[in-house]
Amino acid sequence: MNKFPAAFLILFIFLSCGQKSVPEQKQEILALKEMSDLATAEYNITKVVKASDDKTWFKVGDRKILLSCSGTIKAGIDLSLLKETDILIEKKNISLTIPPAKVISLNIPPEQIQLEYQQVGFWRDKFSNAEQNELMIQAEKQIRQAADSIGIIQNAEKNAKIFITGFLKRLGYQNVQINFTLPEKKK
Amino acid sequence: MYRSILLYLKKRNKLAKKLHIPRFFWYAAGIAIIYLVLVRLDILPSLKNLFRSKPVVIDTTPVLIKEMKSIAQLMTMSSYDEVVVDSSKSFSADIPGFTNTNSLVDKSQLVIIAHGQIVAGLDLQQLDESKIFIAGDSVSLILPPAKILDAIVNPSQYEIFIEEKGWEPAEVNALKVRARDKMVERSLKQGLLQKADSKAKMILENFLRSAGFKRISIL
Numbered sequence: 001m002n003k004f005p006a007a008f009l010i011l012f013i014f015l016s017c018g019q020k021s022v023p024e025q026k027q028e029i030l031a032l033k034e035m036s037d038l039a040t041a042e043y044n045i046t047k048v049v050k051a052s053d054d055k056t057w058f059k060v061g062d063r064k065i066l067l068s069c070s071g072t073i074k075a076g077i078d079l080s081l082l083k084e085t086d087i088l089i090e091k092k093n094i095s096l097t098i099p100p101a102k103v104i105s106l107n108i109p110p111e112q113i114q115l116e117y118q119q120v121g122f123w124r125d126k127f128s129n130a131e132q133n134e135l136m137i138q139a140e141k142q143i144r145q146a147a148d149s150i151g152i153i154q155n156a157e158k159n160a161k162i163f164i165t166g167f168l169k170r171l172g173y174q175n176v177q178i179n180f181t182l183p184e185k186k187k
Numbered sequence: 188m189y190r191s192i193l194l195y196l197k198k199r200n201k202l203a204k205k206l207h208i209p210r211f212f213w214y215a216a217g218i219a220i221i222y223l224v225l226v227r228l229d230i231l232p233s234l235k236n237l238f239r240s241k242p243v244v245i246d247t248t249p250v251l252i253k254e255m256k257s258i259a260q261l262m263t264m265s266s267y268d269e270v271v272v273d274s275s276k277s278f279s280a281d282i283p284g285f286t287n288t289n290s291l292v293d294k295s296q297l298v299i300i301a302h303g304q305i306v307a308g309l310d311l312q313q314l315d316e317s318k319i320f321i322a323g324d325s326v327s328l329i330l331p332p333a334k335i336l337d338a339i340v341n342p343s344q345y346e347i348f349i350e351e352k353g354w355e356p357a358e359v360n361a362l363k364v365r366a367r368d369k370m371v372e373r374s375l376k377q378g379l380l381q382k383a384d385s386k387a388k389m390i391l392e393n394f395l396r397s398a399g400f401k402r403i404s405i406l
Contacts, residue, residue, distance in 0.1 A: 030267045032382065035306070036390055037262040039336075044254040055241035057232070070253070074260070074337070079390060087397045094398065104262065105306065107339045110363035115356045129297075129350055129359040131243070136342035138245045146250040159257045163311070170319050171326065171398060 037104050039076035040159035043152050046070045048116075049139040053124075061121020067132065068116050069139060071108035073147050075156035077101050086181075092174040096164065100180050101156035103147045108140060260336050262308040263386035266374040271348075272366040273298040278353060297359065298349040301366035303340035305374040307333050307383035325402040326395055333383035335374075340367045 047069055054062040081099040088095040113136060120126050127135075157180060165176045199213065225231040232239070275296045313331040320327040345363055388405045395403045 030269055032264065032266050032377065032379070034386055035262045035265055035308070036386075038311075039258055039260040039262060042256040042258045043252050044256075046251045046253050048248050049245050050248065051243050051245045053243045055243075058238060059240070072337075074258070076260075079261075079394070082394075082397075084397050089399045105304075105337055105339060106341065107337055108341050110340070110345075110360040110367070113342070113356075113360060129354055129356060130347040132356060133342055133345055133347060135243065135245050140342050142245070142247065143250055150250060150252060155255065155257075159259075162257075163259045167311075167314075168398065170316055171395075171400075172321050173398075 036078060036080035037076055038079055038160065038163075039074040039104050039156075040101070040163055041075045041152050041156035043073045043075075043150065043155075044070065045073060045143065045150070047139055047143060049135055051135050053127075060123040062119075063121060063124050063127060064117075064119040065115070065127050065132070065135065066117040067135065067139070068114050069108055069136065070112040071106060071143065073106050073143075073150075073152055074104045075101050075147075075152045076104050077156070077160050081181075092172070093177075094168055094173045094175070095177040095179070096168075097179045097181055098160065098164070100182070101153045101160060103144075103152065106140070106144060106147065108136070108143070259311040260308055261311050261387055261390065262306050262336055263333070263390060264308065264379055264383035265304050265306045266370075266377065266379050267302070267304050268370045268373060269300065269302045270366050270369045270373070271298065271300050272362055272369065273349075274358070274362050276353070295351040295353045296349050297347070297351065297354050297362060299359075299362055299366055300346040300348050301340050301363065301370070302344045303338065303367060303370045305335060305371055305379065306337040306339070307374075307379045308336050309333055309383070309387045310336075324400055325404075326400045327404040327406070328391065328395075329406045330384075330387060330391070333380045333387060335371060335380075338367050338371050340370070 049067040049069065050065070052062060052064045053059075077099050082096075086097040115132065118127055161178045164178055168176045200210075222231060226233050273296065275294055278293045278295065309331055311331075314328065318329040340363065345366075347359070350359075391405055392403050
């Protein structure tokens with residue numbers, strides 16, 4: 001009479017034990033995204049990163065670190081914003097109104113990050129790799145903020161004008177006029 | 188000044204005796220008030236942050252330009268990926284008196300999670316006059332093949348998940364490079380270059396059509 005509940009209980013325990021491990025999923029690429037950017041200026045930049053760890057009152061001794069990094073900033077124009085109405089053709093004359101240049105990418109390769117110097121007090125540990133990475137994240141933020149002010153945008157627009165003019169002249173146009181749309185005001 | 192403070196303390200003592208408030212309470216209240224004022228003035232940390240380490244903030248330093256290049260890269264496809272890479276190494280302890288150090292081997296592990304972007308497209312500087320053919324309203328272009336233009340994994344895109352003792356920065360960087368190479372490899376397997384090629388053809392075809400060409404051939 002009691003065989004059925006006992007068998008059910010054994011089956012339940014068996015099944016609940018067996019389903020603990022989740023099979024590891026094979027990693028897939030997160031996302032593929034289409035782009036239409038024409039990069040026309042590339043700046044190779046360098047930055048020294050320095051920091052002192054002396055602000056925590058209960059830690060005895062200071063730590064100082066000096067890192068250096070190099071990277072690349074690319075700027076150019078987004079061709080996906082170019083509309084048909086932005087192109088005016090009259091015989092061998094063409095006029096183009098292209099979107100303003102923007103910073104397209106910042107690349108700080110790991111092999112171009114160097115630990116130059118660190119000074120560690122007797123009671124303190126060295127900066128761990130995770131801590132050094134945290135400092136580099138701050139440096140990356142500073143580079144991003146400075147990117148607009150190093151003249152790459154203006155250079156990218158100048159180069160875009162030269163490249164597109166040359167390309168259209170090769171296509172047979174004699175007079176090429178390139179204008180930039182005004183950047184949208186930030187709200 | 189001192190006299191007025193002494194007078195105040197005497198008055199307070201009298202009041203405390205009247206109200207039967209122990210002297211200790213007045214001292215504690217005084218210290219608490221002074222502490223709160225110093226916290227408000229940002230001289231001392233609040234109780235919540237008293238034993239919390241202050242974050243290390245880097246100094247503001249200039250970004251120096253080493254080189255400026257004029258390029259013409261048509262970026263047409265990018266893949267966003269996440270990979271996990273790990274490495275381990277062992278240390279053998281050399282303790283005097285112990286002949287067999289195999290039993291004293293200690294393992295150290297490093298695990299990094301990297302999120303990155305691989306960008307593919309064409310180098311249009313290779314598109315010279317010899318690769319453009321025009322006849323009336325017909326145009327024919329021979330495009331250079333798509334290639335990887337950027338493999339971007341910046342410091343903010345790495346997470347050091349496990350870091351045990353003994354890892355030098357150069358070893359960590361080597362592992363980060365491995366993560367980036369793995370991403371490039373995976374993007375190539377997903378056909379990033381072929382997709383970048385077809386997208387580039389589409390962009391240029393639309394551009395040439397808008398530029399007045401009726402028959403367009405892109406190879």
